[in-house]
């Protein structure tokens with residue numbers, strides 16, 4: 001559905017997007033991750049045809065965005081960053097304008113408006129002026145605009161920015177639900193959203209793609225993935241450390257927390273350390289209170305990829 | 315075509331949902347009347363024509379048209395809705411024309427509401443209606459030309475005040491270029507071709523000849539070229555915003 005090849009955008013001497021290639025097919029929800037200024041919005045603006053690329057090609061639903069911009073745009077629903085919206089209209093007036101711009105008139109327009117109003121929970125504010133809306137409603141009104149023509153492709157730039165937790169949840173659920181029959185790209189810097197809504201994620205930093213995979217694949221790249229975390233109740237730190245360091249399967253170990261009643265340590269394994277660790281526990285009569293294998297958190301992956309100089313905090 | 319009208323409809327709606335439009339029209343009608351009757355001494359002349367009425371239009375438009383046009387693009391830039399508008403299936407031309415038409419229609423409505431003065435001269439004497447028509451046409455074209463300038467300057471900046479001032483300066487230049495006091499002053503020291511050149515790009519020469527009831531295609535062509543030039547420049551500026 002969306003094909004991006006060698007996309008590059010420079011502003012003067014600054015390279016905002018640097019040779020980015022990826023594709024999204026129907027039924028996929030692609031999470032676009034990256035720190036502020038990474039080039040997410042710039043990429044999305046090029047895909048929607050707002051900014052012309054410096055080089056590279058983009059096709060949307062088979063139409064080249066540079067050559068057939070109108071055909072491509074007809075198939076795209078776009079929520080720009082910060083959800084801009086005409087402030088001097090009512091929600092209904094705004095949606096009606098957007099529907100007409102998409103070629104929907106008469107009963108088709110009415111049906112489309114009814115559908116998105118329901119989808120985005122706008123009944124309550126339908127006749128209210130956009131000026132007086134709370135941020136959450138403004139955002140959802142702009143989102144409704146992106147959905148009004150039921151597009152095959154959705155480009156959402158930070159769709160949950162500025163929403164409260166309940167609204168964030170609603171929008172994520174909506175994205176996931178629509179994901180089955182559309183191709184969706186949404187950008188965010190909230191990592192839990194990627195796990196909640198995406199089938200695939202791309203991490204972009206300084207204009208370059210630095211990671212691309214399913215959320216699980218990305219999590220496995222965490223420097224902490226596979227680490228074993230154990231809480232032991234009846235042994236002091238001084239006794240414990242030598243006992244663990246003696247094990248062959250232990251690459252590295254450090255104390256995470258030390259309290260009078262128990263000690264928590266984390267082990268970086270070399271191979272599968274669990275049987276050996278449990279055996280050592282039995283041998284030394286540890287009172288194991290808690291044992292966990294870290295599956296990796298996206299935060300850590302994100303940090304380790306986008307901040308290469310910072311070592312993971314021990 | 316439908317898209318242009320959709321955009322124009324939204325812009326017109328914007329004028330009339332805020333009190334600005336009504337204030338604008340009232341000010342326009344009040345000033346047009348005040349200049350005609352008090353400064354232009356409409357009744358004392360004892361001639362049944364609208365010369366004292368149209369005489370002041372360039373000076374009224376100098377401020378009112380930039381005021382009507384200053385937000386057209388500035389507001390889109392400020393709100394960020396330009397990104398929304400231009401990623402819908404529209405060409406920049408459709409967006410420009412839609413905005414331009416809406417504002418021109420708005421100015422035409424304001425101008426149309428001066429019709430009581432036509433009834434007044436018709437009641438008082440036997441005016442030359444062809445000449446009045448020419449006068450209105452000239453006034454509408456002048457408003458259109460100034461509007462295209464205001465539309466262009468509003469695309470330069472997100473700040474409406476700056477957009478307003480730029481438009482006033484450009485319009486003032488075009489008025490002064492062909493205004494007799496200025497052309498007379500210039501002719502004292504400049505060669506004739508400079509004076510003629512200035513006069514021909516000035517709006518006053520063309521406006522005046524329409525006021526005299528001469529429907530010359532060159533005058534219409536002049537206003538038409540100003541409009542086309544500014545709308546074209548507008549599309550170039552829009553492209554530059556997105557580069």
Ligand SMILES: Nc1ncnc2c1ncn2[C@@H]1O[C@H](COP(=O)(O)OP(=O)(O)O)[C@@H](O)[C@H]1O
Pocket residue numbers: 011014015016034035036037038039040041042043
């Ligand atoms: N119109 C522009 N002119 C110059 N630089 C820009 C422009 N738009 C974005 N940039 C720069 O490009 C980089 C990427 O910006 P952006 O795509 O907005 O990042 P993100 O959305 O990932 O936070 C930033 O460093 C930003 O300063």
Ligand SMILES: [Mg+2]
Pocket residue numbers: 037040041042081157
């Ligand atoms: Mg951004």
